[in-house]
Amino acid sequence: MHSVWQICQFELTRLFLTKRGGILLLAFAIIWFMIFKYPILEASNILSNSSFGENVSAFSQQLNLQHLIEWNYGELAIYWLFAVFAFPISAVLMSSDQIASDANRGTLRFILLRSSRNQLLFGRFLGQLLILISLISMTLLTAFIMGITRDSSLAVGALDDAFFVGLNLLVISMPFIAVTSLLNIVLKSSKLSIVMIIIVLPIFHGLISYLSYFHQSLEHLLLILPGIQLIDSVQMPHIELSATTMVPLIQTVIYLTAAQFLLARRAL
Amino acid sequence: MSSLICCQGINKFYGSKQALKDVTFELEQGTTTALVGPNGAGKTTLFSILCNYHLPSSGEVTILGHKPGSNALFGQVGALPQDAQLDPRFAIKHQLELYAKLQGFSKKQAAIECQRVLELVDLSQTLNERPGALSHGMRKRVTIAQALIGSPKLVMLDEPTAGLDPANAKNIRQLVMDLNGEANFVISSHNLDELEKLCDTVLLLEQGKLTQQKVGHVSADNTRTMTLLLDGSNDSAIAVLKQLSAIISVEPLNKQEFILNYDGSLNPNFDIELLQALQQHNLNYRQLTKGLSLEQQLFA
Incomplete structure (x- = not known):
C-alpha cells in the first residue's frame, strides 16, 4: 500500500504542478465559472418555470427532467444536471495520460524497479480518483454555498442530497478513468485514448443500438460502454445510490481487471 | 558464494x-x-x-x-x-x-x-x-x-x-x-x-x-601470453622478440602490435628481459599487457 499511496500522491502533483495540468485546470475552471454564473445562479427561476421539463424534453425526447423541479435545492439540481455529463468528460481529459507517455519515454522503467505493475496501475487510478474527488468537492461546495446564499433555511435538509450528488458523480466517472487506464495500455497514446472514448465509443453505441433492432440480445452489449446509464442517472426521481449505480461500479471492475491482465503481459 | x-x-x-x-x-x-x-x-x-x-x-x-x-x-x-x-x-x-x-x-x-x-x-x-x-x-x-x-x-x-x-x-x-x-x-x-x-x-x-x-580475463593459459604495442612500426621488432630466451612464438596483429607466447617456467622474469631487449634495440613501447586483450579473447 505504501507504493500505491506514493504513486497516487504523485498523480496529484502531475495535475497541480505541471503546465499540462494547469491548462486543464484553467479550462475546467472557466467552464464551471460559466455554469455557475448563468444556469446555477438562475437555478430557482429556471426550475420554477413550469415549462422547464417540457422544453428540455422537446430538445431531447430521451430526457425527462420533470422531477428536477421537485428538488428543494435548485442550485443542486441544476448543478447535478450539468455535472453528470461534465465530470465524465473531465475525468477522461484529466486521466488520459496515466501510463502512455511514461511508457513511451521509458520513465516507467525507473518506477518499475521500485514498484509492481499492479501498484503502478492502481496507484495512478486512485490518484485520478483523488483528483476527481477534489474537483467534485470544490464545485459541489460552490453550488451549495450559492444555494445557502439564496435561502439558508434549505441548507440542513440539502446536506444529504449534496453528499449523494457527490458520491454519484464519483461513481459515474469511475469507469471513464478505468477505461482510460485500459486504453493507455492498449493504444500506447493518450490522444488516441481520448479519441476512442469521445468519438469512437459513441459510434459503437450507435452501431450496437442499430444492430439490436435485428438481434435484441445484442442490446446487452451496451452495458459494457461507460456512461450508458447517464441518462437514467439524471432522471432519478431521488438522488441516492440506486441499482443504476451498480453499472459503473461493475464496469470499473471489469476495465481495471482487463487493464491489470494486459499490463502484466505488456513489454515496457 | x-x-x-x-x-x-x-x-x-x-x-x-x-x-x-x-x-x-x-x-x-x-x-x-x-x-x-x-x-x-x-x-x-x-x-x-x-x-x-x-x-x-x-x-x-x-x-x-x-x-x-x-x-x-x-x-x-x-x-x-x-x-x-x-x-x-x-x-x-x-x-x-x-x-x-x-x-x-x-x-x-x-x-x-x-x-x-x-x-x-x-x-x-x-x-x-x-x-x-x-x-x-x-x-x-x-x-x-x-x-x-x-x-x-x-x-x-x-x-x-x-x-x-x-x-x-x-x-x-x-x-x-x-x-x-x-x-x-x-x-x-x-x-x-x-x-x-x-x-x-x-x-x-x-x-x-x-x-x-x-x-577472469587473465586465465591460467594467458599467464604465458603478453600483448605488446610498440610506439611506431619497426621491421626489426619481430627478430628482436624472437631472440628472447623463453619465447615460443610471436604473432603480429599488425605492424605495431604483437602477441608473445612464452614458457614461463623457463624464465619467470620474462617481462624484465623483454623490456631490457626493447631498450637495447631502441624500440619504444606504448603498452605491455599480461594476457590477451578482451577483444582478442572474444573476437580473435
Whole structure:
C-alpha cells in the first residue's frame, strides 16, 4: 500500500504542478465559472418555470427532467444536471495520460524497479480518483454555498442530497478513468485514448443500438460502454445510490481487471 | 558464494523472430560482469528480462533468489535502462525523491539520498533543474544516479558511457570501480577497453545465443601470453622478440602490435628481459599487457 499511496500522491502533483495540468485546470475552471454564473445562479427561476421539463424534453425526447423541479435545492439540481455529463468528460481529459507517455519515454522503467505493475496501475487510478474527488468537492461546495446564499433555511435538509450528488458523480466517472487506464495500455497514446472514448465509443453505441433492432440480445452489449446509464442517472426521481449505480461500479471492475491482465503481459 | 543472477533456458520471441536462444548462465555475488555482443545480439532484451520490463517466452530467471519484479527485489536492484528518460515536466529532485520514497525512504531521508547519489555523479547542483535543462551527458549521469538510490546490491547499466564525453566517461568508470565490492555490476557496452578495466566476468551474446562466459580475463593459459604495442612500426621488432630466451612464438596483429607466447617456467622474469631487449634495440613501447586483450579473447 505504501507504493500505491506514493504513486497516487504523485498523480496529484502531475495535475497541480505541471503546465499540462494547469491548462486543464484553467479550462475546467472557466467552464464551471460559466455554469455557475448563468444556469446555477438562475437555478430557482429556471426550475420554477413550469415549462422547464417540457422544453428540455422537446430538445431531447430521451430526457425527462420533470422531477428536477421537485428538488428543494435548485442550485443542486441544476448543478447535478450539468455535472453528470461534465465530470465524465473531465475525468477522461484529466486521466488520459496515466501510463502512455511514461511508457513511451521509458520513465516507467525507473518506477518499475521500485514498484509492481499492479501498484503502478492502481496507484495512478486512485490518484485520478483523488483528483476527481477534489474537483467534485470544490464545485459541489460552490453550488451549495450559492444555494445557502439564496435561502439558508434549505441548507440542513440539502446536506444529504449534496453528499449523494457527490458520491454519484464519483461513481459515474469511475469507469471513464478505468477505461482510460485500459486504453493507455492498449493504444500506447493518450490522444488516441481520448479519441476512442469521445468519438469512437459513441459510434459503437450507435452501431450496437442499430444492430439490436435485428438481434435484441445484442442490446446487452451496451452495458459494457461507460456512461450508458447517464441518462437514467439524471432522471432519478431521488438522488441516492440506486441499482443504476451498480453499472459503473461493475464496469470499473471489469476495465481495471482487463487493464491489470494486459499490463502484466505488456513489454515496457 | 550465493547466486546473483541465474538464467535457465531463456528464450524470447518477438513474433517469429527469436531474440534470445536458450540462454543459460549463473553469476555469483562479488562479480562485475560485462555483457557484450554486436548490435541486435539480444543484450538489451536480456537486460529487459532481468529488469522485468519484458517477460521471457520460456525459461526461468532468478535474481538474488527471487523472480524479477518481486517485491523483495525493490531497492535491491538498480538499473540504467537504455534510452529511458526522466519525465521532462518535473524537477530531478522531485523524481528521484519519488523513487527513493518508493524504496521505503522517508521524505527527509529521500532528500538526503538524492543529494548523495547526485554527488556521486558530480551533479548535485542540478537537483532543482528539470531534465530538459541538462545536456545529454548530464541526463545520462542523472539516470545513473537513480540506479544507485538506496545502494542496491545489483546495478545493471546498459551502455552507461555511450554519448558521454571522455572526461565524464572516465568519471563513470571510476565510480563503478569505487563502488565495486559494495555493489555487483552488470554492464553492457561496446567499449571493450572499458569493460576490460571494469569487469572480471564476460558474457558474449551473438545472435541471441550466449557463446562464451569468461570468468577472469587473465586465465591460467594467458599467464604465458603478453600483448605488446610498440610506439611506431619497426621491421626489426619481430627478430628482436624472437631472440628472447623463453619465447615460443610471436604473432603480429599488425605492424605495431604483437602477441608473445612464452614458457614461463623457463624464465619467470620474462617481462624484465623483454623490456631490457626493447631498450637495447631502441624500440619504444606504448603498452605491455599480461594476457590477451578482451577483444582478442572474444573476437580473435
